[in-house]
Every structure is written in C-alpha cells, then in structure tokens.
Amino acid sequence: STSVDYNNGYTMQMQEQQNNDYTIQDDEWDRDLLLDPAWEKQQRKTFTAWCNSHLRKAGTGIENIEEDFRNGLKLMLLLEVISGERLPKPDRGKMRFHKIANVNKALEYITSKGVKLVSIGAEEIVDGNIKMTLGMIWTIILRFAIQDISVEETSAKEGLLLWCQRKTAPYRNVNVQNFHVNWKDGLALCALIHRHRPDLIDYAKLNKDDPLGNLNLAFDVAEKYLDIPKMLDAEDIINSPKPDERAIMTYVSCFYHAFAGAEQAETAANRICTILGVNQENESLMEEYEKLASQLLEWIRRMTPWLENKSPETTMAAMRGKLEDFRDYRRQHKPPKVQEKCQLEINFNTLQTKLRISNRPAFMPSEGRMVSDITSAWTGLEQAEKGYEEWLLIEIRRLERLNHLAEKFQMKATSHQGWSVGKDSVLSQKDYESCSLTEVRALLRKHEAFESDLAAHQDRVEQIAAIAQELNELDYHAASSINERCQGICDQWDQLGTLTQKRRENLERTEKLLETIDQLFLEFSKRSAPFNNWMEGAMEDLQDMFIVHTVDDIQSLISAHDQFKATLPEADCERQAILSIYTEVQKIAQSYGISPNLTNPYSDITPTEIGLKWDKVKKLVPQRNSILQEELARQHANERLRRQFAAQANIIGPWIQTRMEEIGRSSVDIGGSLEDQMSQLKQFEQVIINYKSNIDKLEGDHQHIQESLVFDNKHTNYTMEHIRVGWEQLLTTIARTINEIETQILTRDAKGISQQQMNEFRQSFTHFDRVLCPFVSLCISLCPSVSLCGESEFARIMSLVDPNGSNKVTFQTFVDFMTRETSDSDTSEQVLASFKILAADKPFILLEELRRELPPEQAEYCISRMPLYNGPDGVPGALDYTAFSTALYGESDL
DSSP states (O other): OEEEEEETTTEEOOOOOSOOTTTTOOEEETTTTTOOOOHHHHHHHHHHHHHHHHHHGOOOOOHHHHHTTSSHHHHHHHHHHOOOOOOOOOOOOOSSHHHHHHHHHHHHHHHHHHOOOOOOOHHHHHOHHHHHHHHHHHHHHHIIIIIOOEEETEEEHHHHHHHHHHHHHEEEOOOOSSSGGTTTSHHHHHHHHHOOOOTTTOOOOOOOTTTHHHHHHHHHHHHHSSSOOOOOHHHHHHOSSOOHHHHHHHHHHHHHTHHHHHHHHHHHHHHHHHHHHHHHHHHHHHHHHHHHHHHHHHHHHHHHHHHOOOOOOOOOOHHHHHHHHHHHHIIIIHHHHHHHHHHHHHHHHHHHHHHTTOOOOOOOTTTTTTHHHHHHHHHHHHHHHHHHHHHHHHHHHHHHHHHHHHHHHHHHHHHHHHTTTTTHHHHOOOGGGSOHHHHHHHHHHHHHHHHHHHHHHHHHHHHHHHHHHHHHHHHHHHHHHHHHHHHHHHHHHHHHHHHHHHHHHHHHGGGOOOOOOOHHHHHHHHHHHHHHHHHHHHHHHOOOOOOOOOHHHHHHHHHHHHHHHHHEEEEHHHHHHHHHHHHHHHHHHHHHTTTTTTTTTTSSSSHHHHHHHHHHHHHHHHHHHHHHHHHHHHHHHHHHHHHHHHHHHHHHHHHHHHHHHHHHHHHOOSSSHHHHHHHHHHHHHHHHHTHHHHHHHHHHHHHHHHTTTTTOTTTTTOOHHHHHHHHHHHHHHHHHHHHHHHHHHHHHHTTTTTTTHHHHHHHHHHHHHHOOOOOHHHHHHOGGGGGGOOOHHHHHHHHHTTTTTSOOOHHHHHHHHHHHHSSOOOOOOOOOOOOOHHHTTTBOOOBHHHHSSSOHHHHHHHHOOOOBBBBBTTTTBBBBBBHHHHHHTTOOOO
C-alpha cells in the first residue's frame, strides 16, 4: 500500500499488483493547502484535453471536467474506451442516488485494476469537488497511460523520464531531469518530435530564447501530424515558475504512445545491427586467418625444397657456407614463423570460441588451410630441417675424410713414383753380358737387393690402391684423376714385376760364369736396404697426416710416437753396424790395393745417404712431437667446450621440463579466479621470456663446438636440437594455456557465468577425468535432471560435445555445453521476428525499408547477402529475410 501526496492537496492510496513507485513525487504538499491556481488551470486544460482525446473515439467529449463527470455516465464511458472492456450497465435516472451509483461503478472498476482509492468518494465527484475530480482523473492517467511504460528495467514515471532522456540526449540545450522546469523552453518537446520525425521540425533553426515560439510549434505540429491534441497553453507554462508536473507527464506520455511503434522498429533494427556486427567481425577474423595461414604455408613450401636439397659440394668451404646459411635460417628466419604459427592457432581458437558464444556455425577454413594442415606442413618442415642438419654434418665429415685421404694418396703416390723413376730402364739393361763373373754376381746380388726393395714396396702400392678405392667409394669429386694416377702406378708396378723376373732369369743364366763376389758388399747391401726402407717408412710415418676427435685418440698417437722414439737407440746401433761393414770393405780394399772409392755393385745406398736420412729422421722426431702436442692442446680445448656446453644444457633441459610441469599443474589446480590464473601464467611467461638469454648463450657455445668440428659429447644427453624443441614446446604450451584461460574468461563474461560456477565446472571435470568416469556421470553430477533424459537426449548431448565420435571431451567443449544449456542467446527465430517487424508483417522486405531502418553499412550488408523473395505475393525488388536469418545460424545455405 503506497501513500501518495498530490500537489493539488488531496491524498489517496494505491495498491498495485507489482511494487512500482511511479506515483511517488519529488515534492510533498500538505493536505490542508489549497490547490495552486496556476496548476489547477493547467490540470483542468490538460486532463480535459486528455479525456476528450479518448472520448472522441465514442463520438462525445466534455467541456467542464468537474460538471460533466458528475452523473458518472461519461466517466464510465471514458473507462470503457481506454480499457477496451465493458463496465456494468449504468443507471439512467437523474436522481442523486443514480449518479452516486454510476460513479461508484466507475470507482469499483478502477479498484479492480489494482488501485486502492482513499479519500475519494462518489459523493465528492457528484458534488463537483474539483480537487477530488482532478485527483481521480490523474489516477486513471497513471494507471492506463503511464504505469505500463517500461524502459531498460524502469517503469512508469522513471521509465518515461529515462525514455525522454535517451531520445533527447544528442540535442543541444536539452537536459531532461524532471517533468516541470526542464520543459519550459519547448526545446525538449521539439527534440522528441525531431528525433522520430525529423521532417516535421528543423531543430537547427530553433532558438532557446524563444520558448513561446518553440512551445507553440511543438503543440501545433503534434496536433496536426501526430494526432496529439493541444493539452497545454504555452503562456501558462512560461509564466509558471514550476509548471504542473502531472500536466507535463500526461502530455509527454501521449508522445511515448504515439512513437511506440517506431520504438519497436528501432529495437528490432538495433538487434539486427548487433547480430550483423558480430557476423561481420567474425568474417573479418576468418579472412585474416585465411591470409595468415596462406602466408605461413607459402613460406613452408618455399623453405621445404631448400631443406630437402642435399646436393653435395666438392669443397669444405662450400659446405661450411651451407652450414652458415642453415644457422642464419635457424636464428633469423624460423623464430618469427614459430611466433606466427602460435598466434595463428590462438586466433583460430578465439574465433571458434566467439562463433560458439554467438551460436554461429564453426569456422571451416578453406581446403588445405586447416590448423591440422598447418601442423602437418610444419612437422614436415621440421623433419626436413632435422634431415638437412644431419646431412650437413655427415657431408662435412665425409669431405674432411676425403681431403685427408686425397692428401695421403698424393703423398704416397709421389713417394712411390719417385722411387720407381728409372727402375724400368735399369731392369732393361744388358750390362751383364760384358761383365766379369764377379761383376755378374754383383749384378745378381744387386738384383736380389732390388727384389727385396720391390717386395718392401708391395705394401705401399697396396695402400695406394686401397686409398684410391676408398676415395671412389666415398664419391670423391676428383676420383677420375686419382684413378688415372693409381692405374698408372699399378701398370708400372706390373711392368716392374715382369722386368724383374726377366732380369733375374738372365742373371741366373750367366751366374755360372761368375765365381767371385764380394761378401762384404753383399752383406752391406742386405742390411742397408731394409734399414734404408725402415728409415723411409719412419720418415713417412713422421710426416703422415692424422685426424682425431678426442683426447684419447691423440694420446694414443702420442703413446705410439713415444714407443717409436724408444726404438731409436736400437736403430742407431744397426746404423753403426751397417756403416762398420762399409768401413771394413774400405779396409779390405786398401789392404789389397783396391781403390778406396769402390762402388757397391749390389746397392745404390751409400753411407752418406744413410747418414742424411738418419739426420732427417732425428730432425722429424721433435717436429712430430710438437705437432702431436699442439693437437693434444686443441683436443683439450674441444673437451672444455664439451664440458661448458654440457654444464649449461644439463641445467636448461631440466629447467624447461620443470616449467612445463608447472604450467600443467597450473591448468589443473584451481587456486583462485581465472584472472588469478591468468596473472600466474603471465608471470610464468615473463620468467620464460627472461630465460631466453640462457638459450642464446647455449646457442653461442653450440656454434663454437660446431666450428671446432666437435660432433659428440659424452658429458650430457642433451643436444642443441633437444633444447630447441623443448624451448619451442614451452613457448607454444604457455601461449596455448594463456589462450585457454582467455577463452574461459571470454566464455564466462559472454554467458554470465560466475567465478564460482566456473570453479565448480573445473573441479567436477578434473575429478571425473581423474577417475575415468563417463561424461554423462559428470553432467548428472552438475544437473541431476539429466538422469531423467532418455537415450535420444543422451545421444543429442554427445553429438554436441563429441561431434567427431573421438570418445574424448575437452574442458572448453564441456564449458560451452553447460553454458549453452543454462543460458539464453540470440537465435534465428529472434532475428526473423525482428525482420518481420521492420517489414510490417510482410513475408519479404524492400530495399528502402532496410535503408530507412538500418545504418548504411548494415543495410548494404543485408542487401548484398539477402536473396530475392520468390513467393507468389512478392513485388519487384523484394528480399527474402527468412532465408537470410536461418543462414546466419547455419540452419540453411544461401
């Protein structure tokens, strides 16, 4: 029961079915005060005009409000007109009790509509009490003209005031805060008319300093074009310090009802604009996704053939150039594309979430641009990248081995060819035919020594052939020249073998003619030849090229070199023994008067040559020792690089794994709101970003290792490839987890889900996921009514949450399902109803109607996509809004 004090001095109480406070006034007047004459005059005129605006529908009217309602007949007629209902049959007598009965019937009808009248009796109306009569009419106006006004959760007076504020907000010099002084200059009334009918008033030409002209213009236009009678006098409003609030409210309510149809159309247009705006934004995101996906796939298609091109190079410099190009690709070209791929997945998930929230069909990228296609192409790129890196390292090792073998082949071939120079001509000589027996035997012994030397060179020739064969197997680029030289050596070797055998046979035939031979020269030759061969072998070994990769390898070579040095004293003893033989020959020659400058007929080796070679061996020993020590230092440096890399990798690898586990735990544990989880993930992301310098430092160490041609590391199980893959997975995981939380926040805000509900969804999902229960058990736990559903309803639920039949339901899909089942959203039926309003209930809509009711951009969007109407009642240019509305939600195809 609400007590209302009216400014005209009387009090009444109204009992309403709903608790609306539309009758409460800003100012309260004492009951005993008299009605303000100015306000009484305004109320008389306004209420009379308002009553006549309804009574004229019945073909009648009133002139004097307190007199014409005294018999109750026109009062009952007024109530029937404004309510559309029939009242009890009036009494037609002219006696006082007849009039009182008729008025009572009218008051009882007002009471039946939820209004409890206090202090207003039929006798006072019959007696012509102006205050009671005006109060009764105001009660009728409130109940039938103002109470049902509703604007944005407000109703009655507040709703009417809010409506006026919304409509006049864009207009200059208009600020509606009440229903009295804010209407005195007439601009508010003109603004209301201009807002709905801009063709009736040119608001830009109005002057705030001409209130009389403004008011009369509004009254005249409203009466002429809007069928709103003139209920107020401009002079009364201007001359009154505070115009009567009820008179103003009554008159303004007529504008509200006059423009109610336009309000409905505007609401429908706003709904369509909102829906179309969402659709345009989604289409923009789809186009952006297609563009980014095409660019990323094009980059992958360009890079993959380059990584799959494994054309070998012939030089180490060229292969190092390829390795440097690959490092540039890893450092400069690939990291931005990793970010683009991650951002593309985030954009795709965000778009799908927006489509689910707005009940739009899921976005299906064009063929070949699905996220799975990009992931597959990216996987192929990484496989090609891994294969290319492995090929580079293997090829560098192969070239290094080839260069070593080629140099070794050239050195041994040069040495052999130097030894074999002139041997064929010597073997072809027939000098034995003119020699004495001694000379022949000497030639025979010399030939035997040569055969020993030839046998000693057999291993060298086999080594040369073996090296050439290995170079061919390793596809050496200059294999043809190697083969040519090797074939020449082999042919020469075969020729030497043939000549040697032939000369031996010739010498043996003449050996019978020879009896004497100098045993000392023979012994010298036999001992000097192997020793000379040993010295040549030693010189070759001391100058031999070597390749090692570890400290153990170089230490093995140093150990072998030390063993060789240990044999030098014994070799020196052999040298002295050989030289002593030659000395003995000289002594014997001198004793028999032979020239001391005799030439050894059995060997070309002289003591001087042995001395020179021995000096060279002693000179090469410390040089070899120095080279081995330098290589030992280099291997120690490589070992330090291995340990330095391993120390960092053994820290970074577990650190990445720990961060991955922390991110995994943060996505499962519910310790606060989604914003708290987002803040925690952002902190994780910042920690990861700050850790990037450690990865870069490790990349630098890895580059030093590769430049030093170090290919293995026993101090760690982590390779740079492992670290790179782990780092990229960590970046992708944190980005995806943040995107998941953002998606949950977006879903929560869009669907109105509280944080408590979201936590309950997460706890239930995690619990049932951990115990491996069916999805339907999860739904029953949150919504017991689901247990009452039949098999068809369960099938419907599973088709929503698992459309692909994978028997797996993600948390995001579960949240979408719960929010869709528990909340409302715009549907195709709502859009269809809105278009039907704009089309004035026609089954089609015209171009001019769309351009009139919608903003230009939204109107052109509809026109470009809406099909022509094909119904029998269509007109030229008619558009089918039904097909367009259903297509927006994927229920049909345009």
